[in-house]
Amino acid sequence: MRKVYLILALCCSALLAQAQTQLIVNEFSQGNQGSREFIELLVVGTRTCTDSTADLRNWIFDDHNGWYGGSGTGIAAGHFRFKNDPNWAAVPYGSIILLYNPDDRNTLIPAGASDPTDANDDYVYILPINSTFIEQNILEPISPSSTNYVYPTDNYGATTDWVPVGLANGGDAVIIVNPANRTTAHFSIQFGFVPGTAAQTPTVNKGPVIAGNNCYLSDDQFTVAASWLVGTAGTAEETPGAPNTTANANWIQSMRVQSGSSFTVTATTTAPTCIVPTGSITVDAPTGAAYTYSINGVDFQTNPVFSGLTSGNYTVTVLESGGCTGTTSVAVPPAPGAPATPVTTITQPTCSLSTGSVEVTAPTGAGLTYSIDGVNFQGTTIFSGLTPGNYTLTVRNADGCTAQSALTVNAAPATPAAPSVTTPMLYCVGDAAAPLTATGSNLLWYS
Known part of the structure; x- marks a missing residue:
């Protein structure tokens, strides 16, 4: 069997009340010979400040399981899922996940290639199908299956080989299933046969992809059959673990970039005074209808001014309507002290x-x-x-x-009254002096 690369597309928006995960196939290949197949998955989503990854734990990938009719068309026994492991709990948007058959490795994939955790942070996860980060159910589905087949929740164990997703040259499908809805495909591309009249409808219905061919998404229109091109395996048209065309590469790169605005917060303080013993903080930037402000990280307001603040250190948080936040630290100084009483x-x-x-x-x-x-x-x-x-x-x-x-x-001391002699005294030479008297306070006598 040949290796298949699955590109998981996870569509998420922080502006929506509930994120919507999508899982698509970006490329799959029948290989240039033998079973050199691969499936490539892409995690698709719009990054925001609060939403940039997808939880892929227990997501199922399989070949045709009977949902599109033809009781035995391309149905190989068993299927795979991503293990319930922290490795898959937060896969970044724009990540490619390459799944391949190590027993007949596609020569475009380096020998021994394995990077199941994206250890080099290049947004590419590379897993041979026998990776311990994948689980296998070897019991079902089996042929003949039915259009209302339901995937199980148990009987998963270690993987063995590529066979459960081996792609039939005469017609098959690559199916992605959300574990929250195991009755229908979250994304699927069916090729090489006509779905039955009572069958479910695949996301994409493509013509033949025979031995020696690969099929790849040429842009970002993954639900449009015309965007899926059939190429020649083993040539430059086959790109395991990498984008397929310039348009496809630009789309993938856009999902690796933060869409929410990035901003720096600046704020000024008004210190307490002797008259007003509290201070204030004013956010100078950013301002506008798209922003709210907080000094405790919990309570937000539209007014960028916080007044009546006691002295201390504050963290100003600005929240953008798209979910992005910016912070800055400011200090309100203590109120100045009064001088001592004179x-x-x-x-x-x-x-x-x-x-x-x-x-x-x-x-x-x-x-x-x-x-x-x-x-x-x-x-x-x-x-x-x-x-x-x-x-x-x-x-x-x-x-x-x-x-x-x-x-x-105090008032100045009062001037004393002029002394007065009540009876003038006349003395002749030789007469004896009689005692003098005067009235008043603090009198001084002079001779």
Whole structure:
């Protein structure tokens, strides 16, 4: 039997409520002689930020099983499936899976070729049919089968040989089955015979693909029979493990590229102040109707501004409508501190100086300014010429924060009343002086 390459196409979109997996054949070959057959599978899907792989565990691949009529046309006993193994849990879109017969290897496939895990990350999985990543059911289907055959869920074991998918020269099919629906093909290409009147309808109905031929998809229209070309095995028309034409290659490459937009998030912060003790974050880019914003990764909003934030580190997440996200880290600094309450020394008015003065003794230093009226600030610590009254001394630091203390400049002391003599005293030379009296407070006598 000849090797067959299967290309699994997985069609997925993160914009849909539920992803749709498709599994197609990109190329299969009868080989240039003997049983040098292969099947090539392609994982087809549109990459988004949240969807870029297909889960192929337990997906079935087989040759004709009776679904398209002809009770024995191309039906070989048994079938294969991808093992329920993590290797198949997330196969990237655009990946080619090459399945071949190691017992009669196609000479276009290197001897001993095996890369079942895509270890070199070239989007090509290469598996001989006896790979441990594949399971075989050797019991069914068998000929004659029926148009309503249902694939089993058990009796799978290690693979033995290529026979269950050996392609008949007179007509056969390559069938892919989703394990979620084992009653019909997810994708199939039937060739070389006319389906029966009561048969299921294959995805593609192609003419003969006889010994020495291969059949390959020439572009991306895998459901259109005209896009499937019949070539000569063993020539440049046969490309196991690689795209088939320029158009086919461009399509496959497009599935390996992220379709969602890629963007860098930039944001600025407004620091807390002495008046407003909380800060804010503004997302500068990207902005627009396609984006929502979050600072906790859970709650998203359309407004790119987050206000009322306490000091600390924040991760800003921007979510695009297509599912892509971008992040950046920003820090809201602590609110500035107020200076210490001012300490002052007051010089009160006197009889000779009717105004007072105030000197700030603490806090002092660079960046501090002082005011006695809350409006006019100065760098010096002394305020003089103060009339009696109540004052509020304000000290302000470089951040604009202030502290205050109250003070009072007392009234100037009162001038005493002029002394008065109640009874004038006249003395003649030689008379004895009588005691003098005067009224008032704080009197000083002079002679």
